[in-house]
Amino acid sequence: MKFKLENTGENLDGDIIKSLGNNEFILQIQGKERDLKIITMTHDKVEFMLDSVYHITKYLENSTNRITLVVDGVKLTFNKRPEMDKIVYKNSGADSTSDSQINLKSQIPGRVVSINVAAGDDVKKGDVVCVLESMKMQISIKSHKDGVVKAMKIKQGSSVAKNDVLAEIE
Numbered sequence: 001m002k003f004k005l006e007n008t009g010e011n012l013d014g015d016i017i018k019s020l021g022n023n024e025f026i027l028q029i030q031g032k033e034r035d036l037k038i039i040t041m042t043h044d045k046v047e048f049m050l051d052s053v054y055h056i057t058k059y060l061e062n063s064t065n066r067i068t069l070v071v072d073g074v075k076l077t078f079n080k081r082p083e084m085d086k087i088v089y090k091n092s093g094a095d096s097t098s099d100s101q102i103n104l105k106s107q108i109p110g111r112v113v114s115i116n117v118a119a120g121d122d123v124k125k126g127d128v129v130c131v132l133e134s135m136k137m138q139i140s141i142k143s144h145k146d147g148v149v150k151a152m153k154i155k156q157g158s159s160v161a162k163n164d165v166l167a168e169i170e
Contacts, residue, residue: 012078066137104144104167106160110134115156117167121149129167130154143169 014029023038039047045058060075061068068077110132117129123143130141150168154160 101144102150102168102170103165104129104141104169106132106141106162106164106166108132108134108139109161110139110159112154112156112158112160113138115152115154117149117152119149119151123147123149123169129169132160141166145169 012030014027016025017028017033018026020026025036025038027034027036034051035049037049039049039054041047043059045056047054047056049055055072057072058070059067060070061077066077066079068075070076111134113131113133115130117123117127123129123146125143125145127143128140129143129149132139132141147169150170152167153165154167160166
């Protein structure tokens, strides 16, 4: 499972290799096997031993896409789905073999949190056009091509369905 440390931009790759029972696990983190024993786990904290070293983690924020923890006094924010922007961008209505696609479409249902461009604005491929919120995740919707925003088809606070046209870009 991949996580992205927002504070540094680094990716963290980790998996549970084996459950030993009694709250003990063998993990693989960045390619190295580690021993984990969970001592206590509540709704707001986890006490654990990692390679025989005691640690305490407190939850500050936990959403579908992001988790913020304080591990031994150090605040860390992880993006739990670092590939989500790429998936949404890939399916944003763009045809990868053609720049003729005018409509930028939503690939998810959601609520418009912010609009970053207006009619008449120049945009480059990958510029954030708007931000949608769906299932407590905020997803940046990016332009599928270079061009000029002909029209915005959404308003801040409105809801959109999958495949709704968000903007026309020529």
